[in-house]
Amino acid sequence: MKKLFSIFFITLFAFASAQDNDSKETANRFFYELTFKPKKDSVKTEKVMTVLDIVKDRSVYRDYTMIGQDSIMKVQIEAMQKAGTFKDLSKSIRMPKFSEKIVKHYPDMKLQYIERISSGFTPAGIAYSETAKFDWKILNDKAKIGAYNAQKATVDFGGKKWVAWFTTELPFQDGPYKFSGLPGLIVKIEDEGKNYSWVxxxxxKVPNWEELSYAEKISNMNLKVTEMPREKFEKTFTEFKKDPFxxxxxxMNQEMLSKTIPGMDGTIGxxxxxxxxxxxxxxxxNDNPIEPPYEKLKVGKVEKVGKEKD
Structure with a gap:
């Protein structure tokens, strides 16, 4: 039964990467709705809620889907453990759209891009690091974005031109995904082709914030991440995607694969x-990534310019 739970958690929580950090802090949690085009050759869009959690020394960006179901997971997993039976939670749990987690460390804005793969029955984290610096052009354009007075800025990143709106009413030089470095929080950002748009x-406030969810804690994952150069990271992750198991x-021998578990439809195989x-x-x-492989962020300084010309 324990091994079966391990297999299940490998599948589910490879989509919910984590780090070894049990300290309880108060976080400022910002909810960004992401509208995106998963396919290059289609105009169809999908939506998912993402979050940026900001604490004293860092921020954590990720898909909110798994975090938002934490209480549901707790009830169902505890019921399984008590009954000694297995239930396929994929039937009742919504799966995320994105598996990466991005941690930006303050004040130097060195970021870690983290994914989770499996190493035997143990999920393992892999990561690459880079310094988040963007050559922003701050424009004179002003607009009301939601409840906030915002100002426009543009930047080239990942082979795309991005338009951002930031507000100094929220004093965090941060934003969704890797974006940061403006004199206020980004409240909206999208590329010109509207492949990705965060609002x-x-x-x-999240009191007693912990980076690990309930489900991540009980899965006995190896929470340490292995740092590697980005090229090696992408090669390792590509190999995992081709053959996750x-x-x-x-x-897994044939005898194990042919076994059934109470509450489970079919065999372990x-x-x-x-x-x-x-x-x-x-x-x-998704064959339409936010940025292409091996794309390097341009290093530059924030530049103030006049109103952008058509």
Whole structure:
């Protein structure tokens, strides 16, 4: 049963990366609705809620889907453990759209881009680091974005031109994804082709904030991340996406694969095939990334210019 839970958690929580940080702090949580085009050759868009949690020495950006279901997960997992039966939570839990987590460290804005892969029955974190510096052009244009007075800025990043609106009413030089460095919080940012568009929807204080969710804590994951150069990171993650259970499969003999567990439809082997399909469907659902592989952020300083010309 314990091994079965391990397989399930590998599948579910590879989408919810984490770090080893149990200290309780108060966080400023900013909710950004992300509208994006998952396919290059389609105009169809999807939406997902993402969050930027800002604490004293860093910020953490990620898909909010798993965090938002924490209480549901707690009830269902505790019921499974008590009953000694397995339930396929993928039937009742919404899966995220994005698996990465981005941690920006203050004040130097060195960021970690983190993904989670499996190492046998243990999820393992891999990461690359870079310094987040953007050559922003701050314009004179002003607008009301939601509840905030905002000012326009532009930047080239990831092969795209981005238009951002920031507000000094929220004194954080941060924003969604990797974006940062403006004299206030970014309340809206999108590329000119509207492939990705984040809009701030609200914010609240989170007392006793912890970076780990309930489900992440009980999954006994190895929470340390292995730092590597970006090129090696992308190669490692690409190999994982091609065969998510490459390190698990050799540990599963035929006898184990043919077993059934109370409360589970089919055998463990059937479940593995289903989870593998879930992985591949997830990774194949988006061929229109925010930035291309090996794209380097341009290093520059914030520049004030006049109103942008048409």
């Amino acid at each position: 701030l929807q609200g914010n609240r 490459a390190t698990v499969r050799p540990m 059937d479940m593995l095939k289903k989870q593998e399909k879930m992985y591949k469907d997830f990774f194949n659902s």
